[in-house]
Amino acid sequence: MNRIFSGMQPTRQLHLGNYLGALRNWVDLQNSYECIFCVVDLHALTIDQDSEVLRNNIREVAAAYIAAGIDPDKNILFNQSVVPGHAELSWILSCHTPLGWLNRMTQFKEKAGKQKDMANLGLYAYPTLMAADILLYKATHVPVGEDQKQHLELARDIAGAFNRRYETEFFPLPEPQILGEATRVMSLRDGKKKMSKSDESEYSRINMTDDADTIAQKIRKAKTDPEPLPETVTELEARPEADNLVTIYGALAGQSREQVLAQFAGAQFSDFKKSLVDLSVDKLAPITSRMKELLGDKAEIDRLLKKGGERAAAIAEKNLNDVKDIIGLLRP
Ligand code: TYM
Numbered sequence: 001m002n003r004i005f006s007g008m009q010p011t012r013q014l015h016l017g018n019y020l021g022a023l024r025n026w027v028d029l030q031n032s033y034e035c036i037f038c039v040v041d042l043h044a045l046t047i048d049q050d051s052e053v054l055r056n057n058i059r060e061v062a063a064a065y066i067a068a069g070i071d072p073d074k075n076i077l078f079n080q081s082v083v084p085g086h087a088e089l090s091w092i093l094s095c096h097t098p099l100g101w102l103n104r105m106t107q108f109k110e111k112a113g114k115q116k117d118m119a120n121l122g123l124y125a126y127p128t129l130m131a132a133d134i135l136l137y138k139a140t141h142v143p144v145g146e147d148q149k150q151h152l153e154l155a156r157d158i159a160g161a162f163n164r165r166y167e168t169e170f171f172p173l174p175e176p177q178i179l180g181e182a183t184r185v186m187s188l189r190d191g192k193k194k195m196s197k198s199d200e201s202e203y204s205r206i207n208m209t210d211d212a213d214t215i216a217q218k219i220r221k222a223k224t225d226p227e228p229l230p231e232t233v234t235e236l237e238a239r240p241e242a243d244n245l246v247t248i249y250g251a252l253a254g255q256s257r258e259q260v261l262a263q264f265a266g267a268q269f270s271d272f273k274k275s276l277v278d279l280s281v282d283k284l285a286p287i288t289s290r291m292k293e294l295l296g297d298k299a300e301i302d303r304l305l306k307k308g309g310e311r312a313a314a315i316a317e318k319n320l321n322d323v324k325d326i327i328g329l330l331r332p
Helices: 016-029 051-068 085-094 099-103 106-112 121-136 146-165 212-221 233-237 240-253 257-264 269-295 298-327
Strands: 003-008 034-039 076-079 141-143 175-177
Touching: 003 016, 003 121, 016 034, 016 051, 016 141, 016 240, 016 269, 034 051, 034 298, 051 076, 051 269, 051 298, 076 298, 085 121, 085 298, 099 121, 099 146, 106 121, 106 146, 121 146, 121 298, 141 146, 146 175, 212 269, 233 240, 233 257, 240 257, 240 269, 269 298
Parallel strands: 003 034, 003 141, 034 076, 141 175
Antiparallel strands: none
């Protein structure tokens, strides 16, 4: 059986990278797979959180999933912390994960910065919790943006090591699904940096809750170079900021970069940006307004998350019991 698991952290607002790199693909995949979509709130604790803000962000991410087109009845939609199995399996897997594997993780190196000794243990163990998320449901496929590739490889390594250690094929090796044109959306201020929630510049990203004026302002200010749009993708690739805007346009329009260039080659960026603003607003405004509507009824979001949590917990409990039996934990 094919089963999808994927998730997003409720840290700050979701942005265009989250939408184009992951969420939009989930919407398509929900028709071909059994899907579990999670708001990974335990992962969010790896950075300092205000409790009221965190609670609201969890609801906001759930609202974004639904507003983008995830059906909460057809799929399982829940927040991670309501299913205790995530933390429990994470511990079990961490006892099967050599430190050397975690030491290779580039995200820890980037996020911990120079003061590694001051980084919290959760940030270091983050990838084992992510492996637990996926393996708790024996998910076979994980749709993510390109930045999660290394974490996915680790999840596969951990699953493989567990299977070998206990001479079983209990865990499927989860396949990453890195799909579409915009697997790595870059910052609007620096075409060599990923668009990210943690960038201090608001102008580096388009948030899913930005209104039309804000989107227009951010795109207008987006860094470009003085040359007009080129004719070929090869010429584009030497110009990271230009490439990023063309990629975003293509992803929103459902076109390849070649198709975008066929339409805009020779155009000035000031004109191309106008078309990009119109397209972005056209695609994002309906999602933003649906999100706002959903967030007007918090009790309903909580009800949906609770129902999803119960469905997730039923699968998780069975699998976790099987894991305990395999490794020899007594369940009297
Ligand atoms: P997170 O919350 O950083 O991002 C959520 C999803 O958005 C994708 N993404 C991007 N895609 C393209 N361009 C970008 N600039 C960009 N920024 C983010 C991410 O690849 C991701 O798919 N560790 C995960 C959350 C997680 C998870 C999991 C994912 C926890 N457990 C289990 C899958 C399965 C993360 O931090 O995503």
